[in-house]
Amino acid sequence: MKAVYLEKLGVPDNIIVGDLPIPQLTPNSVLIKVSAVAANYVDAFIRAGIYKTPLPSPYILGRDAIGQIVQTGERVKKFQVGNWVWTNSMGYDGRQGVCAEYAVIPEERLFLAPTLEIDPLALVGAVHSSATAAIVLSDIMQLKANQSILIEGAAGHVGTKLVQLAHLLGAHVVTTSRDGDFNQLRQLGANACFDYHDPQLFQQLKTYLPQGFHHIIDTSGQVTLQQNSELLALKGTLTLITRPKDSAFDAAQFYMKSQQIKGFVISQATLPQLQRAGKWLTQAFNQGLLLEENLAIYQFEQAQTVHQLLDTRAEARKMVLVP
Amino acid sequence: MKAVYLEKLGVPDNIIVGDLPIPQLTPNSVLIKVSAVAANYVDAFIRAGIYKTPLPSPYILGRDAIGQIVQTGERVKKFQVGNWVWTNSMGYDGRQGVCAEYAVIPEERLFLAPTLEIDPLALVGAVHSSATAAIVLSDIMQLKANQSILIEGAAGHVGTKLVQLAHLLGAHVVTTSRDGDFNQLRQLGANACFDYHDPQLFQQLKTYLPQGFHHIIDTSGQVTLQQNSELLALKGTLTLITRPKDSAFDAAQFYMKSQQIKGFVISQATLPQLQRAGKWLTQAFNQGLLLEENLAIYQFEQAQTVHQLLDTRAEARKMVLVP
Numbered sequence: 001m002k003a004v005y006l007e008k009l010g011v012p013d014n015i016i017v018g019d020l021p022i023p024q025l026t027p028n029s030v031l032i033k034v035s036a037v038a039a040n041y042v043d044a045f046i047r048a049g050i051y052k053t054p055l056p057s058p059y060i061l062g063r064d065a066i067g068q069i070v071q072t073g074e075r076v077k078k079f080q081v082g083n084w085v086w087t088n089s090m091g092y093d094g095r096q097g098v099c100a101e102y103a104v105i106p107e108e109r110l111f112l113a114p115t116l117e118i119d120p121l122a123l124v125g126a127v128h129s130s131a132t133a134a135i136v137l138s139d140i141m142q143l144k145a146n147q148s149i150l151i152e153g154a155a156g157h158v159g160t161k162l163v164q165l166a167h168l169l170g171a172h173v174v175t176t177s178r179d180g181d182f183n184q185l186r187q188l189g190a191n192a193c194f195d196y197h198d199p200q201l202f203q204q205l206k207t208y209l210p211q212g213f214h215h216i217i218d219t220s221g222q223v224t225l226q227q228n229s230e231l232l233a234l235k236g237t238l239t240l241i242t243r244p245k246d247s248a249f250d251a252a253q254f255y256m257k258s259q260q261i262k263g264f265v266i267s268q269a270t271l272p273q274l275q276r277a278g279k280w281l282t283q284a285f286n287q288g289l290l291l292e293e294n295l296a297i298y299q300f301e302q303a304q305t306v307h308q309l310l311d312t313r314a315e316a317r318k319m320v321l322v323p
Numbered sequence: 324m325k326a327v328y329l330e331k332l333g334v335p336d337n338i339i340v341g342d343l344p345i346p347q348l349t350p351n352s353v354l355i356k357v358s359a360v361a362a363n364y365v366d367a368f369i370r371a372g373i374y375k376t377p378l379p380s381p382y383i384l385g386r387d388a389i390g391q392i393v394q395t396g397e398r399v400k401k402f403q404v405g406n407w408v409w410t411n412s413m414g415y416d417g418r419q420g421v422c423a424e425y426a427v428i429p430e431e432r433l434f435l436a437p438t439l440e441i442d443p444l445a446l447v448g449a450v451h452s453s454a455t456a457a458i459v460l461s462d463i464m465q466l467k468a469n470q471s472i473l474i475e476g477a478a479g480h481v482g483t484k485l486v487q488l489a490h491l492l493g494a495h496v497v498t499t500s501r502d503g504d505f506n507q508l509r510q511l512g513a514n515a516c517f518d519y520h521d522p523q524l525f526q527q528l529k530t531y532l533p534q535g536f537h538h539i540i541d542t543s544g545q546v547t548l549q550q551n552s553e554l555l556a557l558k559g560t561l562t563l564i565t566r567p568k569d570s571a572f573d574a575a576q577f578y579m580k581s582q583q584i585k586g587f588v589i590s591q592a593t594l595p596q597l598q599r600a601g602k603w604l605t606q607a608f609n610q611g612l613l614l615e616e617n618l619a620i621y622q623f624e625q626a627q628t629v630h631q632l633l634d635t636r637a638e639a640r641k642m643v644l645v646p
Contacts, residue, residue: 051579225574235591240578247574251548255563255586256374263578268558 002323003100004303005058009049012307017300020058023096023104027075030105032067032085036124037099039298039319040064042267044310046092051267054094061303062099062321063091066113066124076107084113084120088127089274092267099300101323108271111278114286123285125292125318126161130284132241132266133161134277137169140239140264141215145170150205150213150231153220154190155181157292157318158241162217163188164289165280171215174208176201196222205231212236218244225249225261232259239264292318299323325646326423327626328381332372335630340623343381346419346427350398353428355390355408359447360422362621362642363387365590367633369415376590377417384626385422385644386414389436389447399430407436407443411450412597415590422623424646431594434601437609446608448615448641449484453607455564455589456484457600460492463562463587464538468493473528473536473554476543477513478504480615480641481564485540486511487612488603494538497531499524519545528554535559541567548572548584555582562587615641622646 003020025031043061045051066086069079079085087105091097096104113123137143143166151162154175166173167189175185176196185193194204212233224246228238230253237260254261269277284290296317298306309315326343348354366384368374389409392402402408410428414420419427436446460466466489474485477498489496490512498508499519508516517527535556540563547569551561553576560583577584592600607613619640621629632638 240574242578243575248571251563251570251586252566254584255565256588256591257586258588258591259586261577261584263574263580263582265579265581268579268581 001101002300003060004062004300004321005060005097005099006047007058009047012047012304012311015047015061015304015307016058017303020060020100022102025071025073025104026106027073028107029073030069030076030079030085030107030110031071032065032103032105033070034065034067034098034101034103034323036066036121037062037321038064038124038128039306039310039321040128041310043091044307047307048311051092053092053267055092056094056096060097060100060103061091062097064088064124064127065090065098065103065105066120067103070102073107078107079110079112085110086113086124086127087111088131088278089269099303099321108275111282114282118285118288118291121295121297121320121322122291122293125295125320126285126290127281128266129157129292130161130165130281130290131269131274131277132158132264133165134280135266135269135273136217136239136241136264137162137165138276138280139273140262141217141237143169143171143215146172147214148172148174148209148233149215149217150174150176152176152196152216152218152223152228154185156219159219160185160188161290162219163190165284168284168289174205174213196220202227202231215239217241221245229254229259232257235259237262241265294318295320297322324424325623326383327385327623327644328383328420328422329370330381332370335370335627335634338370338384338627338630339381340626343383343423345425348394348396348427349429350396351430352396353392353399353402353408353430353433354394355388355426355428356393357388357390357421357424357426357646359389359444360385360644361387361447361451362629362633362644363451364633366414367630370630371634374415374590376415378415379417379419383420383423383426384414385420387411387447387450388413388421388426388428389443390426393425396430401430402433402435408433409436409447409450410434411454411601412592422626422644431598434605437605441608441611441614444618444620444643444645445614445616448618448643449608449613450604451589452480452615453484453488453604453613454592454597454600455481455587456488457603458589458592458596459540459562459564459587460485460488461599461603462596463585464540464560466492466494466538469495470537471495471497471532471556472538472540473497473499475499475519475539475541475546477508479542482542483508483511484613485542486513488607491607491612497528497536519543525550525554538562540564544568552577552582555580558582560585564588617641618643620645
């Protein structure tokens with residue numbers, strides 16, 4: 001079968017598009033015919049050897065896939081041949097990746113794709129950022145209805161998912177973005193939008209909610225830890241999913257306000273967290289939410305180009321690879 | 324009655340030892356004859372106006388007291404005249420303090436003192452640090468049996484309480500202190516003791532537990548945030564109850580390891596947290612644990628001296644005031 005794989009980690013030129021055997025089914029797994037694979041920044045970190053994780057050799061790239069089941073293992077109960085399914089936790093931590101014509105996926109890492117007419121590419125392009133947002137909101141922040149949340153860089157891939165899911169949870173959602181994105185963010189569920197180029201932004205957010213936000217998350221890496229700590233309420237939680245602009249902060253003020261900083265990266269998510277998120281996302285996808293409309297679609301043969309674009313961050317759209 | 328009070332915040336010289344009316348009982352409160360009052364650093368911060376909190380005027384100093392009930396409000400159910408009781412949450416957040424011959428305490432902020440022969444001064448001297456340790460371990464860290472905890476500056480007032488309570492919870496307790504304190508800390512429950520003057524301390528702790536600690540707390544303020552972050556396990560929690568030596572840290576490593584920093588100060592504890600801690604401490608006191616043996620005892624008339632010693636940190640023993 002056609003596969004996109006590595007024999008050694010390193011630069012995008014190391015990526016091979018060639019022929020590998022169809023993988024062997026196991027009793028608790030299914031074999032899927034892959035329709036599309038998402039390209040994530042973390043895929044490039046794994047390829048480069050920056051994110052260190054156990055990998056098989058040769059290592060097939062790719063963490064997120066959507067496809068159709070063509071064979072099921074003897075102990076598989078929840079799925080049958082013909083089902084459309086997705087996964088978002090392959091290709092790291094010892095598991096083989098999915099960027100190939102066929103892939104074997106453990107039943108526990110598989111979710112049914114919606115039965116409505118939903119574009120499978122828009123779905124697979126959404127699962128990485130959506131699962132990150134879902135686990136952050138429910139497990140890391142434990143966001144409650146009527147709590148306030150400030151989402152910085154809200155028009156990005158993770159930001160738009162955070163806005164939609166936080167709104168579903170009944171939170172008061174405040175966003176920062178370019179002002180050109182305000183309308184979209186309001187449609188997705190933002191209660192108030194602020195321009196992150198406004199030099200008065202910090203003062204405006206202070207004035208908007210003088211007691212501070214219960215939760216803050218910066219998806220942009222453009223805000224200092226100190227500034228977010230000052231915008232945080234007493235006992236508020238700041239969640240880090242990317243490196244802040246500057247990580248110096250006033251730790252004395254922080255502990256005297258009983259605040260918290262919680263780091264999260266989806267590669268460290270537990271299987272139960274991924275499973276709960278997967279169920280929630282399947283519901284949201286069924287309602288037409290979260291789907292990634294603005295895609296850049298590439299063939300498997302263009303995988304080196306896709307990884308160059310990941311490395312240089314030269315493509316703002318979500319990239320998806322098809323066989 | 325004799326009372327130690329302020330008419331305006333500021334230097335220790337502002338402290339007046341004089342005559343005030345016995346406070347008025349309310350239906351849900353009891354009137355106690357005060358036996359002893361603990362002196363905490365936070366009392367000095369309140370006196371100086373550094374820790375800002377609503378206060379009555381005149382403001383009677385003191386947060387922790389032990390005494391005997393002489394009168395109960397009509398709705399009080401759990402206590403009766405003659406009971407020995409303690410409290411540790413008066414004198415801030417709008418509540419009058421306890422450094423007087425008599426004090427009115429709401430029933431909900433009162434705990435029975437052990438019936439065994441326990442020195443009331445050793446108890447009142449222990450409640451501030453013990454409640455801090457109890458809430459940190461159970462509510463902030465949510466420390467579990469068999470988890471590892473590194474307690475830095477473990478021979479201090481809070482440190483010794485953390486060691487005893489973490490040991491009671493079944494944790495693997497590792498401490499840093501002067502080597503002269505190792506024997507005492509082992510008796511209190513430490514599984515391993517390290518000398519904090521050892522220039523190889525960091526490397527020794529790394530070698531002792533290469534996968535890192537589930538929990539770290541620095542009671543000394545002598546360790547950098549970065550060093551503790553490096554000693555922390557994947558998904559580990561660092562709790563701040565004092566300002567770290569240096570608060571710069573590698574936030575990228577931090578979030579990629581899904582670590583957390585949680586600040587805590589007991590003045591922000593909720594009433595349910597204080598109540599749960601109070602029950603736990605009463606049990607521990609009954610077992611003869613936590614009690615503060617090494618006290619410096621002063622008369623109410625010496626309150627200015629006590630506050631000068633708090634300001635200059637010139638007295639390492641716990642100070643207790645008696646009428």
